[in-house]
Amino acid sequence: MTAVEERMPKVQSAAAPTPFPPIEEYAFLSNCHTGALVGPDGSVDWLCVPSFDSPSIFGSLLDREAGNFRFGPYGFNHPVSRRYVPGTNILETTWRTGGGWVVVRDALTLVARGGAPDTVTPHTRPPTDDDADHVLVRVVECTEGRVEVEMVCEPIFDYGRAPAQWRLLDADQHTAEATGAGATVRLVTDLPLGIEGDRVRGRHALRAGERAFCALSWGDPRDVPQTVQEAEARLADTTRYWHHWLSGARIPDHRWREPLQRSALTIKGLTYMPTGATVAALTTSLPETPGGERNWDYRYTWMRDSTFTLQALHYMNLDWEADEFMQFVADVEANEDGALQIMYGIDGRRDLTESTRDELSGYAGAQPVRIGNGAYNQRQNDVYGAVLDSILLHSRNSERLPRRLWPIVQSQAECATKIWQQPDQGIWEARGEPQHYVSSKLMSWIALDRAATLAEIRGDPRLAAKWRGTAEEIHADILANGVSPRGVLRQHYATDALDASTLLAALFHFLPPDDSRIRKTVDAIADELTENGFVLRYRTDETDDGMSGKEGTFLICSFWQVSALTMVGEMQRARDLMERLLRVASPLGLYAEEFDADTGRFLGNFPQAFSHLALIEAASRIILHEMLGALV
Numbered sequence: 001m002t003a004v005e006e007r008m009p010k011v012q013s014a015a016a017p018t019p020f021p022p023i024e025e026y027a028f029l030s031n032c033h034t035g036a037l038v039g040p041d042g043s044v045d046w047l048c049v050p051s052f053d054s055p056s057i058f059g060s061l062l063d064r065e066a067g068n069f070r071f072g073p074y075g076f077n078h079p080v081s082r083r084y085v086p087g088t089n090i091l092e093t094t095w096r097t098g099g100g101w102v103v104v105r106d107a108l109t110l111v112a113r114g115g116a117p118d119t120v121t122p123h124t125r126p127p128t129d130d131d132a133d134h135v136l137v138r139v140v141e142c143t144e145g146r147v148e149v150e151m152v153c154e155p156i157f158d159y160g161r162a163p164a165q166w167r168l169l170d171a172d173q174h175t176a177e178a179t180g181a182g183a184t185v186r187l188v189t190d191l192p193l194g195i196e197g198d199r200v201r202g203r204h205a206l207r208a209g210e211r212a213f214c215a216l217s218w219g220d221p222r223d224v225p226q227t228v229q230e231a232e233a234r235l236a237d238t239t240r241y242w243h244h245w246l247s248g249a250r251i252p253d254h255r256w257r258e259p260l261q262r263s264a265l266t267i268k269g270l271t272y273m274p275t276g277a278t279v280a281a282l283t284t285s286l287p288e289t290p291g292g293e294r295n296w297d298y299r300y301t302w303m304r305d306s307t308f309t310l311q312a313l314h315y316m317n318l319d320w321e322a323d324e325f326m327q328f329v330a331d332v333e334a335n336e337d338g339a340l341q342i343m344y345g346i347d348g349r350r351d352l353t354e355s356t357r358d359e360l361s362g363y364a365g366a367q368p369v370r371i372g373n374g375a376y377n378q379r380q381n382d383v384y385g386a387v388l389d390s391i392l393l394h395s396r397n398s399e400r401l402p403r404r405l406w407p408i409v410q411s412q413a414e415c416a417t418k419i420w421q422q423p424d425q426g427i428w429e430a431r432g433e434p435q436h437y438v439s440s441k442l443m444s445w446i447a448l449d450r451a452a453t454l455a456e457i458r459g460d461p462r463l464a465a466k467w468r469g470t471a472e473e474i475h476a477d478i479l480a481n482g483v484s485p486r487g488v489l490r491q492h493y494a495t496d497a498l499d500a501s502t503l504l505a506a507l508f509h510f511l512p513p514d515d516s517r518i519r520k521t522v523d524a525i526a527d528e529l530t531e532n533g534f535v536l537r538y539r540t541d542e543t544d545d546g547m548s549g550k551e552g553t554f555l556i557c558s559f560w561q562v563s564a565l566t567m568v569g570e571m572q573r574a575r576d577l578m579e580r581l582l583r584v585a586s587p588l589g590l591y592a593e594e595f596d597a598d599t600g601r602f603l604g605n606f607p608q609a610f611s612h613l614a615l616i617e618a619a620s621r622i623i624l625h626e627m628l629g630a631l632v
């Protein structure tokens, strides 16, 4: 069965129920403060409030007993279709029952505040942190016949530890409040509510043309819609919000327009509006190995992931997010030696100490569930290159180097100068022994190369020459130690094993694309580091990454391979791989971190910015190539 065929049915039979939906069956909602995952049965199985990295109130994604919120036709778990309202992060689910049809629309709502929606867009005024209502709005409409709809809301606070204490707030039983672990959420609906222990339930029959709603809020009670008309209006505001945002994107009129749009919307949905930080993914602990221990918390801001994200948004002319992230970079506290941490909390906090929640079963039994990320205080020497490359990109786009950023340029260049000769954990954050990773050296070269250019822009020829000199030294070191006898870039200086991160040598123009070492590396990765044509980041049996188990193919690496193939002129191979990657997107156009090329299933956290940003870069490179070809 092909990966695509594998994707199609995914209906659990009554005889052998699988309690956890496949990762690729989840829909993603966002209000740029937090996000939700909605399962195919209409159940919100993941929501952390108020922020991406807060404890979950709906945690069924990681344990079926950790809370969920279902809204849909009573007794039916399989919709006819699901899609996003075009150009938005609003989910629309269509159901057919024995009695008729209903359509449910779900959104974490947003309103562009501060002026008339047609004149004030997220591009024409600074985003504020109050565009989000902090409300999950769900509206159902019966479009044909008569359908009984049901809402069951069972929050369990603090990652499934604290069941809700519910109380009704009005005599009509349309408003209720749940508290637990010091948090409170409020539910407003036009369905009659009943409390059943830890949950509330409402059921009502709708006829064609009738609508109902529910709104769950964790913010200001005045922001909660009180009627179905107000709920509809909130969905309309949210549609306008996303359309205004997307209208600032330069997306070519191409057959890949849809996946480019979806990737842009997903990446934007992973940004945290109050600080401009981006989370690497919405979730924690979706396993990279089914049932295994490779489970990580991605609800933080990696310098590497964020700067790659901004580069992708630049391809689409979406520069506002870059400006915001530059403020975040300028504001975060560095270590004593001036080095930026490799990652921060979305609010800029530095301590992301890792712990496990052993009482949670984990997704399909994959334990442990981790909160926090022990990689936060690792040495990863690529961080300086990532930051300096994005500062250069930002300066070129805004045609100036902001004064606030110059001290950061200096401190990061000095850090890279001091450490580039030392081993580190590499960009994959291996938990094994530190090594001289080629990709870390490569990013150190980028750090000094970009710093030298920034010094030239700043008008400091002395520093420019000094940093250029160090960049040349690193370049020579990589060529002397980072190339195997057969002329292929190696994973680190003490091995001939392959690593897909060496594709960055092509992407960052470390060597010209017609250099034999680039060509051989791209070919070796295609021939020896793939499963079913999809690229692994490395072979776990050849690499000491400190973990057990085998992982899936890494989607960013497959997209990098598309970009690299484009750069070496292998256009047909690039297009073929791109089309294959587009075919394995989730039914809603989303990507996790990894793809199991044997089973066609997604693995790892979801949706993952890395995969979407690399899709944008790969597609943009091919499209640009096609456009230039059409001109000659």
Ligand SMILES: OC[C@H]1O[C@H](O[C@H]2O[C@H](CO)[C@@H](O)[C@H](O)[C@H]2O)[C@H](O)[C@@H](O)[C@@H]1O
Binding pocket: 280, 296, 297, 298, 302, 304, 305, 373, 374, 375, 427, 428, 429, 430, 431, 545, 610
């Ligand atoms: O492979 C072990 C490491 O896996 C995670 O890191 C990965 O995700 C990061 C966020 O997207 C990304 O920056 C990194 O390149 C990936 O390898 C995990 O966060 C680490 O704690 C873990 O050691």
